[in-house]
Amino acid sequence: MFISGMINFFRQQATAALSRISDIKALIGSYDCADKGNQYRNLDTAEGHTMYTYRPLTADDASCWKELYTIGAQDFPLGFLMTPAEVDDLSLEKCRSVLDAGGMRGVFSHDALVGFCGFRRFMPSRVRHRGEIGPFFVKREFQGAGAAQALMAGVLAEAKDAGIKQLELGVAQQNHRAIAFYERRGFKRYGEHPDAVRDDGGEAAAFYTACSFLSDRFVPHSRR
Template sequence: MIRALTAGNLNAYRSLWLHGLSADPSAFLLTAAEAVATADSALVAKLSAGEVIGAFDSEALVGFVALRRGGPERMRHMADVGPLYVHPSARRRGLARALLDAAVDAALQMGVLQLELCVDSQNLGAQVLYQACGFEQIGLRPRSVIVDGVARNDLLMLRQLDA
């Protein structure tokens, strides 16, 4: 089942987020320490605003994707996608694609015209998924993050929803 998360999913969301950060830290912008330091109230606000969509296996949260609409009025036509994470035990079942499809549907309901995301240039699996879901590379951000002293590049990808 795919659905928007609510404040009631706080503990499951935090747990899966922290698991993802330990299993695949390069897939996330924040470090594990930053995630641990994130106040419950900030996460509850994010969940209550419908900014996170979850994938469930029975009652267990096994994946999520965040969708954040631009804040200033002149940027309200676009939204950022990510992070997207699916627990390794739930991979290869189409859940990442289903989460992205749900994010597109949510964005369309909000009147968003384009979705944008960043993906590590070495994360080929994610790049293939995003391209299969209609995202195109529009740029490269060199040294977008430094992980354990190593500079990593991000690909900038975009999907126009009104094209």
Template sequence: MSGNGITIRHIGADEFDIFRRIRLEALRVEPSSFASSAEDWEVLSDKEWRQRLTDPVFVAFRDDEPVGVMGLLRQRSSKMAHRATLIMVYVRKDLRGMGLAKGLLDTVIAYALSEGIVQLELVVSAENPKAIGFYRREGFSEFGRIPGGVVHDGREIDDIMMARRLTG
């Protein structure tokens, strides 16, 4: 995706500072949307940040500023290597509803298909109806729910599991 000053690209381990900036922003701004907390990630060494980029991470930039992120975690066992999970999905609030999440998802899907991945899965907070609606519009179907999947501020929040086939 490119346009309106927005570009999306796969970042490498040498760009871990960009990743750290957008990941920590996401965790601080939307703490109830993620299984991890900012505190979990703030203590990581530079080496650990680089290691997190061994799985593909795509960052959306407005000019040179990171404004969105989406990661892909591929199943490792040979019989499941056709599947991957969307992780760390975040778009800066003032840019939501402008097609940026779709641009990130389209970029991730193109990459996934090039890697032989034919099924994407994700977990989304049951308290995030806008994200759930986005994923449904993009062809994801709910296949399960984890009651109390995360605990945030002493409250249990259900996780919704969704999947989408990328081919036939």
């Protein structure tokens, strides 16, 4: 009876833990969160005109993050797993909980959040060399102004500092601008995920899967 009781206890604990992880995954489209970063990076654009600050987002950023997330889900729905209505339903307390998990990075212009990116490291030892990013979003008025470059530069630098060798993402096949942006930054297409996301009408959208190899140990040929 004692052994049976202990087994049931651990099963309940594992179920509760998985439920909490699934809740965070549903909000930020993640697997496992990366180690919390604490670095601040000041990054110039290629043109050298604007200074952006890259840093991990915290619970204090919940309000502006939710506002920016809502804009992104409305303007670029295929870039997000959540619908605008689902984002709007998020309480600030829920947003604080998501950001406290450590899986979001932001880019700031004059202390204003203008873009964000999910950044997660796979935690099991056999896949700890891998990380994942997404969603990746920059406000429309800052697109083409260096903010996206600064955000991606920050993520890549942090991933390298953490010893991540392979950084992965998914992108809608019809999002040609994003695909070009990622490929300019070293990401290579290596697969397709059919029926990855469905819109409100049930229409399916396929995604490319892509990798940036931060190590030369294994770099497969990209597929087109």
